[in-house]
Amino acid sequence: MHFETIAIHDGQSPDPKTGSVSVPIFQTSTFGRPSLEERNDYFYSRIGNPTRTALESTLALLENGKHGVAFASGVAAMMAAVQVLKPGDHVVSGMDVYGGSYRIFEQLLRPWGVETTYAANEAVESFAECIRPETRLIWIESPSNPLLQLTNIRALSNLARERGIILAVDNTFASPYFQRPLDLGAHIVVHSTTKYLGGHSDVIGGAVVTSDDELHETIRNYQGAAGAVPGPWDCWLVLRGLKTLKIRMEEHQKSALHLARALEAHPAVSRVIYPGLPSHPQHELAKSQMSGFGGMVTIALKGGLPATSKLLNSLKLFVIADSLGGVESLVASPARMTFGPLSQEERDRRACTDDLVRLSVGLENAEDLEQDLLQALATI
CATH class of the missing domain: 3.40.640.10 (Type I PLP-dependent aspartate aminotransferase-like (Major domain))
Incomplete structure (x- = not known):
């Protein structure tokens, strides 16, 4: 089946x-x-x-x-x-x-x-x-x-x-x-x-x-x-x-790819990390061992921690939260949240830098999510 x-x-x-x-x-x-x-x-x-x-x-x-x-x-x-x-x-x-x-x-x-x-x-x-x-x-x-x-x-x-x-x-x-x-x-x-x-x-x-x-x-x-x-x-x-995993994962992926492409062209973003983009260094591996690319997107902002803080605090639809994978879109600063208890030296060793922002793309309309990100990026 x-x-x-x-x-x-x-x-x-x-x-x-x-x-x-x-x-x-x-x-x-x-x-x-x-x-x-x-x-x-x-x-x-x-x-x-x-x-x-x-x-x-x-x-x-x-x-x-x-x-x-x-x-x-x-x-x-x-x-x-x-x-x-x-x-x-x-x-x-x-x-x-x-x-x-x-x-x-x-x-x-x-x-x-x-x-x-x-x-x-x-x-x-x-x-x-x-x-x-x-x-x-x-x-x-x-x-x-x-x-x-x-x-x-x-x-x-x-x-x-x-x-x-x-x-x-x-x-x-x-x-x-x-x-x-x-x-x-x-x-x-x-x-x-x-x-x-x-x-x-x-x-x-x-x-x-x-x-x-x-x-x-x-x-x-x-x-x-x-x-x-x-x-x-x-x-x-x-x-x-x-019971709805297939439908949800397809929609998570569709919107994540849409946002990843839009963010790649934004002047405030220095890097977009998403396996579904040809720019991802392991894009071909992703295509060979995965049937899809998922709903997680990580971006690096120009401006470091001040830019990260400004972005997260300016978003309206993305909720600042420590989890992922839900129907709601969530956003996190890995360096200050999940890896916050680690020393600065250890975070640097793992390339978990203050400019990183992790997006868990939910099931809202992708254009609405894009507009939310654009208005928040405009504040940086």
């Missing part, structure tokens, strides 16, 4: 008892047992809940994977994925990664005795140079946050498999509609379902998808033991979002 059909039907059949077309919200903490000697498939909602099962099944199918595991947030999903590590192991991560991922590597894993080395996202050779005998995991985002750098997932997966290393891909920016890392050879896919999968800025969640039975067992055991699970209402909200 096609993507949109799977998103609406698979794992979400009408309830066998009531005929409910929408998956019921099983708002219960525990389930009764038939007898002391027997138990049903569900007995305690931390371990399993029918609403969560429906979400996990659908997520796995959309990523063309075998197993889906849902979590209470994107960083909880990442913590589950890194349970494949033990003290003494080594991680190679892309340099340009979400601030929450960086904090996990540096503030949580490093004290456990797991060291992380950072490679250039766009260069597979850089990852190869960082690999050590004790390297157990390679972690990437493609496209990355906030610089929208791409990694050649096929090439990196071949390198990882040759070296016996697990490759995990954060696929939040692309979504499974535009990119399927498992099909490109990755072992693990991670999502913040808060973003495009939920799509309405009303739920926090995360997910891990894999086709590897052993990895799934490790991640599923962690889910039950650590307990960072989404409630049934959260699962239902993400399920509802998935």
Whole structure:
């Protein structure tokens, strides 16, 4: 079946008892047992809940994977994925990664005795140079946050498999509609379902998808033991979002490309970063491993932080916010928001400079969004 059909039907059949077309919200903490000697498939909602099962099944199918595991947030999903590590192991991560991922590597894993080395996202050779005998995991985002750098997932997966290393891909920016890392050879896919999968800025969640039975067992055991699970209402909200994912991603992309082209010609903008533009240095790679370019656009302004502040404070439709992927258009200064807790030296090392502005292009009319950006740019 096609993507949109799977998103609406698979794992979400009408309830066998009531005929409910929408998956019921099983708002219960525990389930009764038939007898002391027997138990049903569900007995305690931390371990399993029918609403969560429906979400996990659908997520796995959309990523063309075998197993889906849902979590209470994107960083909880990442913590589950890194349970494949033990003290003494080594991680190679892309340099340009979400601030929450960086904090996990540096503030949580490093004290456990797991060291992380950072490679250039766009260069597979850089990852190869960082690999050590004790390297157990390679972690990437493609496209990355906030610089929208791409990694050649096929090439990196071949390198990882040759070296016996697990490759995990954060696929939040692309979504499974535009990119399927498992099909490109990755072992693990991670999502913040808060973003495009939920799509309405009303739920926090995360997910891990894999086709590897052993990895799934490790991640599923962690889910039950650590307990960072989404409630049934959260699962239902993400399920509802998935039903319109195709339509939303197409519109996000259409408007993002429109704005990227318009901003490229603006005299106050020094650079536009969007994989759908021929000017993006990895435009051809994007076309080869993605079926679309997504709804995220990053721009660099002439004038540094004063210009960034002026722009953000002058926008009317774009909301200054720390998230992305919703129906509403959002805007952020990565250097002062997501990466704000990092030192200036560390931000500079990651090329997360004060002139950067990250746009999460929503579902408003593209011409209205363009006019909002133009009037704000005119104030600089």
